[in-house]
Amino acid sequence: SQQGEEDPQALSIQEGENATMNCSYKTSINNLQWYRQNSGRGLVHLILIRSNEREKHSGRLRVTLDTSKKSSSLLITASRAADTASYFCATAAYSGAGSYQLTFGKGTKLSVIP
Amino acid sequence: DSGVTQTPKHLITATGQRVTLRCSPRSGDLSVYWYQQSLDQGLQFLIQYYNGEERAKGNILERFSAQQFPDLHSELNLSSLELGDSALYFCASSAGGAGMLVTEAFFGQGTRLTVV
Numbered sequence: 001s002q003q004g005e006e007d008p009q010a011l012s013i014q015e016g017e018n019a020t021m022n023c024s025y026k027t028s029i030n031n032l033q034w035y036r037q038n039s040g041r042g043l044v045h046l047i048l049i050r051s052n053e054r055e056k057h058s059g060r061l062r063v064t065l066d067t068s069k070k071s072s073s074l075l076i077t078a079s080r081a082a083d084t085a086s087y088f089c090a091t092a093a094y095s096g097a098g099s100y101q102l103t104f105g106k107g108t109k110l111s112v113i114p
Numbered sequence: 115d116s117g118v119t120q121t122p123k124h125l126i127t128a129t130g131q132r133v134t135l136r137c138s139p140r141s142g143d144l145s146v147y148w149y150q151q152s153l154d155q156g157l158q159f160l161i162q163y164y165n166g167e168e169r170a171k172g173n174i175l176e177r178f179s180a181q182q183f184p185d186l187h188s189e190l191n192l193s194s195l196e197l198g199d200s201a202l203y204f205c206a207s208s209a210g211g212a213g214m215l216v217t218e219a220f221f222g223q224g225t226r227l228t229v230v
Binding site: 039043044045095096101102 | 147148157162169170177206208217218223
């Protein structure tokens with residue numbers, strides 16, 4: 001089952017604009033991660049935010065986490081055509097027997113128009 | 115290059131057949147995860163291994179099985195294949211996952227399975 005649900009499912013913006021994607025989840029988490037996937041290829045890790053953090057930056061990426069609302073957002077500033085990809089949030093949560101499980105949402109498909 | 119190697123890259127097989135997908139994790143990573151991605155779908159978690167032991171099971175069909183070997187490579191076996199099993203199958207590895215914090219996961223390029 002999906003733990004995270006991204007919103008919107010698809011987003012189309014002009015180059016130079018900012019893109020914001022949201023993720024909601026259902027259970028308590030240890031951390032939340034964002035990944036990027038270019039068409040049909042493997043996922044690439046972008047950023048990880050721990051449950052005791054509220055905001056994190058990496059280059060043009062800004063991630064926020066609100067554990068009270070069980071939601072996160074990913075902001076990509078000054079978007080480029082090369083940012084066109086699908087973006088997934090993944091939640092790391094305790095799954096029992098001393099294990100943590102990484103569960104992905106369905107993703108947001110971002111198109112940046114040159 | 116993520117350091118995770120999956121073979122084969124593409125696989126075409128007939129319904130009813132059995133296939134084995136192979137994954138070599140990143141050097142030093144003890145956790146291996148298998149995911150299935152169907153068209154326009156997110157990643158469905160199938161199963162996780164940590165240092166040779168099964169640690170978590172997701173939406174894995176009984177026709178599917180996996181194992182992690184002493185050298186930490188993993189295999190996903192899919193049997194009695196159906197048309198609906200056509201998908202991208204990803205393997206990922208991470209340093210954590212059992213009794214310790216899950217850090218980032220590194221993904222292979224996937225195996226595209228087509229069942230005809």
